[in-house]
Amino acid sequence: MPMSKRRTVSANGVEYRVSDIREVVTDLGGDYATLPYSLRILAENVLRGETDPEAALKVICARSKEFDIPFRPARVVLQDLLGTPALVDLAGLRDAVAEKGGNPRLVNPVTPTHLVVDHSLNVERWGDASALADNEAIERVRNAERFQFLNWCNKAFSNLSIIPSGKGILHQINLERLTTVVGTQRRGNELWAFPDTLVGTDSHTTMINAIGVLGWGVGGIEAEAAMLGKSLMLRLPDIVGVRLEGNLPGGYLATDIALALTEQLRKAGVIGAFLEFFGPGVAQLSLADRGTLSNMAPEFGATAAMFAIDDRTLHYLRMTGRGGEISGLTEAYARAQGLWHDSLAGVEYNRVVTLDLSTVARSIAGPKQPHQRIVLGQKAPATQLPGGLDNGSVVLAAITSCTNTSNPRGVIAAGLVARNARKRGLKRAPWVKTSFAPGSRVVSDYLERSGLNEDLDALGFNLVGYGCTTCNGMSGPLLSTEIEDEIRARKLETVAATSGNRNFEGRVHPLAREVFIMSAPLIVAYAIAGTYLIDPEKDALGLDDDGVPVYLHELWPSDEELTQIEADNLTADLFDKAYEDVPREAGLIASDLRAGVSDQYPWQANSTYIRKPPYWSDALSATDTTQDLSNMRVLAMLSDNITTDHISPSGAILPESDAGQYLQSHGIAVQDFNSYGTRRGNHEAAQRATFASPRLKNELLEDGREGPWTLLLPEKKVTTIFQAAQIYAQRKQPLIVVAGKEYGSGSSRDWAAKGPRLLGVRVVVAESFERIHRTNLAGLGILPLQFEDGVSRQSLGLNGRELFSVEGITQDFQPGATITLVIERENGEKERVSVLSRLDTFEDVRYLRSGGLLPQLLIESMQSASLN
Structure with missing residues (x-):
């Protein structure tokens, strides 16, 4: 291994070879003592994984942002709503390789890959002991086509392990079982x-990141590249230290710290940064507390949120x-x-950014963004x-998601609030649908x-x-059709x-x-109150059997009680039991032992879940998508904080939507629509x-309506975005x-690109982008452009009826170049505006030159299949 200075580490009586990153960094002029934790891991990754690592190591040592560096992850993890389309792509890639004369059997993940089925469970039944079995049975029936495909993948692909539904949530399983650190x-x-x-x-x-493992979210296309063994290229981000100081207040929960940080870090501006927690407050946080904080990194706007070992x-x-x-190792x-x-005391x-833990207060966040923190006790009185x-009634109260059900302290607190409320005779309000969906079987076991x-x-929080x-919009119907109708x-x-992590418009x-x-115990409190309008720090949740008002502080458990119950009931044997049939290693079965499974998936032409993808055909062929960007029409003009939920919703499919009409035309009954996410x-x-999204507001329309609408131009005819795109494609x-700030925030779903x-979108121009979505756009051959500071669609007086052209993309086009956006208004007048290309790496530029990442994957897969 070139440049690899090796040393030996002994653990458990075994000698292990390791890359001597400290000595290599020092030899290259770097100061290892000042190098942040995450950069030490990146340096080791480059040194061990690349055949010629010196240039990239020098970039890391100098902490330069001018050059790309490679990252070759040791593992890839997939959740099913985004992982299934990724595996559909790999199955389609096998077909493409076969059509070009290669061996499809040789198309497999190179990097160990796990997929966890965790996003397709819908809360159809609730409030009784049969809810778990009923919901799992419904999930199996509705998703039979998806599960059939995943079963084929599990047998046909080497280096892949699929963990079926009913085991828990990917991130909690990853933390509790899959990583060895x-x-x-x-x-x-x-x-x-x-x-x-x-x-x-x-x-x-x-x-x-909570357990010291460097990893982050990517879109499905990047995940496919990593699965196929391709290094992911990145520019070094800012490394922001988050100093935790002060003493934790009594009655704290990690959710309260996470919401305080989300508000603070969004204001501080850490989009794309690696965060590293340090300071005297870190030692006070349990690993589960750290998990809650690291889980919320995308809500902070950060790429990663690291804790050292x-x-x-x-x-x-x-x-x-x-x-x-x-x-031991x-x-x-x-x-x-x-x-x-x-070893990190000297890091620069x-x-x-500093947070004094003693200032953390019980909080909730909303109504539309995780950083909209509301400190309880300070709410305006109703x-x-x-x-x-x-108005203001709570109609859904859900204890759910990886963020908080991974934290025993919060879940136990919810149980104790419920116990104390039960002793006082309190019940949930009769219009509230309650549910409890933890991210691990361990949770239900210790409860x-x-x-x-x-x-x-x-109180109705049955499993x-x-x-x-x-949290993912699979909340099922409300309590009754009468309530929905009212x-x-x-x-x-x-x-x-919800005790989840996302509250974007139209998501839940x-x-x-x-x-x-909010935290899990506050979910119980609001379910009892039945209205958001109360402030549970000041107002009674309800009346007991004697007509006496009951307040939250009377129900809240002491820290000592929480600690004791956790210590008495959460033990290693519960984890061994929960994960006894979950393999830590991916791809335990070699492909040559998977007899009886076809090398290529037998696509079903009438399937409404799994279809052969078009991406490997001429629709996304290797053509330079930087060319002929002229006279573009606006498909949508959007405001700030447009999330990937707005662009590619995950929840319920409405019968009148284009997708709903499509499904009905294929004989699918409305009750069997499932969700947008499961149909990807x-x-x-x-x-x-x-x-x-039913909450999308397209500014091309002057009546302020919400939903998937646009103005077909130049006719100025109102129609759906999909139908307009079909007409534009014919032409x-x-x-x-055109969009505002933080375009593409939220989930990493590549279908938002x-x-x-x-639909024919070639360019997105916005005031700013979220990291993952910007990368997804580049990977799909869409050019992301950013207005200069102080420039926006409003300052330019745009109404969306203009024509747009891009000038200045030369043969030596560089990452981050300034180019020209030509705006032709309805009266024929033209205005030239400087915009910043958000192709941030040379790899991004290469993607756009070749029509996106997919054509590159096809070429490289063909080479591999032919050589073998």
């Missing part, structure tokens, strides 16, 4: 040790059944390689509390062991399944309360106008879902999307 690999006669690293098809992949890490490994060899490697927390960050279903499950059940559910008839602005339920994020393996359904009319590309 330090990986090992045998090379010839030598056993090597190295830091575990990964990318995943979900923005909350960052939860793994320390004694808490080792305690967690032992508690979760990974003691002995795993924890983790400690030995971290201490030897400068990844142990006390680009800047530091003028009059309604006695029934009305059952402690008896707290009975108290949650008594409905193990999965994302409400909300529509009276146009009520009702509320959902079409009838929940506002959504508030079918490009026909998924492209009809593009810009189909060979290129399209552009795939969909626009298939």
Whole structure:
């Protein structure tokens, strides 16, 4: 291995070879003592993984942002809504290779890959002991086509392991089971040790950062590249230190810290940064607390949110059944390689943000963004509390998501609030649909062991399944059709309360106008109150059997009680039991042992879930998509904070939508629509879902209507975005999307780029982009352009009826170049505006030159299949 200076680390009586990153960095003029934790891991990754690492290592040592560096993750993790389309693409790639004379059997993940089915469980049944079994049965029936395809993938592809539904949420399983923190690999006669690293098809992949593992969320196309062994290219981001100081207040929960940080870091501006937590406050946080914080990195706007390895890490490994060899190697490697927390005292960050933990207060966030923090006790008093279903009523109360159900302290607190409320005779409000969907079987086991499950059940928080559910928009119907009809008839602005991490418009339920994020015990409190209008720090939640007002502080458990119940009931045997049939290694079955499975997937022409993808055909052929960007029409002109949920919704499919009409034309009944997310393996359904959010506001329309509408130009005819795109395609009319700040925030779904590309969008121009979506656009051959500071669609007086052209893309086009956007107004006048190309790396430029990343993957796969 060129430049590889090696050393030996001994652990558990075994000698491991390791890359001597400290010495190599020093030899190249770098100062290892000042190098941040994440850059030490990147340096090791480059040194071990690249045949000629010197140039990239020099970039890391100098902390330069002028050049690309490669990142070759050790693992890839997929959740099913984004992972299934990625595997559909790989199955289509096998077909493309076969059509060109190659061996399709040789198209496999090169990098170990896990897929966890966690996003397709819908809360159809709730509130009784049969809810779990009923929901899982419905999931199996509705998703039979998807599961059939995934079963083929699990048998046909080497180096892939699929964990079926019912086990939990990807990120919680990844943290509790899949990572060893330090990986090992045998090379010839030598056993090597190295830091575990990964990318995943979900923005909350960052939860793994809590245990010292570098990883982040990517779109499906980038994940496919990583699966096929391709290095991902990136520019070094800012490394921002987050100093935690002060003492944790009594009654704290990690959710309260996470919401405080989300508000603070959004204001500080850390988009795309690597965060590294340090300071005296870190030692006070359990590994589960750290998991809650790291999980929220995308809500901060950051790429990753790292904690260094320390004694808490080792305690967690032992508690979760990974003691002995795993924890022993983790400690030995971290201490030897400068990844142990006390080796980082001299690190220099680009800047530091400080949070005093003693100032953290009980909070919620909403109504539309995770950074809209509301400190309880400071809410404006309600003028009059309604006695029934009305504006502000809580109609959904869901304890769910990887962010908070991974944290035993929060879940146990919810159980104790429920127990204490039950003792006072309190019940949930009769219009509230309640549900409990943890991210791991361990959660239900320790609740059952402690008896707290009975108290949650008594308030309607029965176990409905193990999965994302409400957090991902799979919340099912409301309590009754009568309640839904009343909300529509009276146009009520009702509320959902969730312990999830996302509350974007239209995400949780079409009838929940506002959504508030909060800790699990607060979900119980608001379910009892039945209205968002109260401030639970000041107002009574309800009346007990004697008519006496009951307040939250009377129900809230002490810190000592929480600690004792967790210690008594959460033990390593629960993790061993929950994961006894979950393999840590991916691809245990070699492809030559998978007899009886076809090398190519037998596509079903009538399937509405899984269809052969068009991306490997001429639709996305290797053509230079930087050329002929002239006279583009505006498909949509959008405001700030347009999320990937707006662009490619994940939740309920409305019957009148283009996707709904498509499904009905194929004989699918409305009750069997499932969701937009589960249909992404079918490009026909998924492209009809593009810009189909019921809360989208397209500024081309002057009446302020919401939904998937646009103005067909030059006719000025109102139609759906999909139907307009079809007409523009017949005219060979290129399209552009104009937007405001933070375009593409939220989930990492690549269909938010795939969909626009298939609709004919060539350019997106916005005031700013979120990291993952910007990368997805480049990877699909869509040019992301950014207005200069102070320039916007408003300052330019745009109404969306203009024609747009791009000038200045030369043969030596560089990343981040300034080019010209030509705006031709309706009266024929032209204006030239300087815009910044957000092709941030040379790899991005190459993608656009070759029509996106997919053609490159096809060429490289053909070469590999032919050589072998």
